[in-house]
Amino acid sequence: MFWRVTIVTLLAVVAIGSVYWLIPAEDRDASKSINYVELYRSLKPKAEQGDAKAQFEIAKLYRTGQGAAQNIQTALYWYRKAAANGVIQAQYELGLIFDKGEGVRPDPVRAVRWYQLAYRQGRMREAALAMGMMFYRGRGVLKDVSEAIAWFRQAANLGHHCAQFLMGGVYEEGWAVNRDPVEAYKWYTVAIPGRDMCLKMERTYDPIAARERLAKRMTEFDIKKGEERAAAWRPSR
Numbered sequence: 369m370f371w372r373v374t375i376v377t378l379l380a381v382v383a384i385g386s387v388y389w390l391i392p393a394e395d396r397d398a399s400k401s402i403n404y405v406e407l408y409r410s411l412k413p414k415a416e417q418g419d420a421k422a423q424f425e426i427a428k429l430y431r432t433g434q435g436a437a438q439n440i441q442t443a444l445y446w447y448r449k450a451a452a453n454g455v456i457q458a459q460y461e462l463g464l465i466f467d468k469g470e471g472v473r474p475d476p477v478r479a480v481r482w483y484q485l486a487y488r489q490g491r492m493r494e495a496a497l498a499m500g501m502m503f504y505r506g507r508g509v510l511k512d513v514s515e516a517i518a519w520f521r522q523a524a525n526l527g528h529h530c531a532q533f534l535m536g537g538v539y540e541e542g543w544a545v546n547r548d549p550v551e552a553y554k555w556y557t558v559a560i561p562g563r564d565m566c567l568k569m570e571r572t573y574d575p576i577a578a579r580e581r582l583a584k585r586m587t588e589f590d591i592k593k594g595e596e597r598a599a600a601w602r603p604s605r
Contacts, residue, residue, distance in 0.1 A: 440471030529562020553594030
């Protein structure tokens, strides 16, 4: 019962807009020493000339109000330009904006389209996890827990540690799948390198503690099988 509550709580945290752990670290940890005004001035002509990377970067400046007056509509304009030019991160960011209603009316259907595009074009793990949440919540698509878990699995297989932790809970509790403590042990083990990410999102989401708690109810033989599965696991390409 504990883990059923934990899984539901984890999903609820994401559902109310805690997307910190969906966003790549390099975008969260931008240096404060950057001269954004100079950066904007250097990017603007490149963006206007069709440079996709510059279009994406200038969209971020308009979105945050760094180097230019904050303007979500202008940010959307440049994100769309970058997305049309194949910048997968721009496609994902557009999904987030419409999902959260960031400066615009929430539009989950449009969010789903952008998440799907980001996944199809780049197999983006963050987009896969976001799609799982859309199916779990029934936002922009019909609610479908089995489909949600399929997307969580995609994200986990692509190396998203929080999705791996979630899959551990899914198999431990048998949440829309058959209970499989060996598989749960594997996923908790694989998630351990991303422990800090999970703990930043929620201090109780600790794959080490989860694995230790699970191991107390497993045989030594099953633990060894779980360790072997974890050692053999490789991220999808």
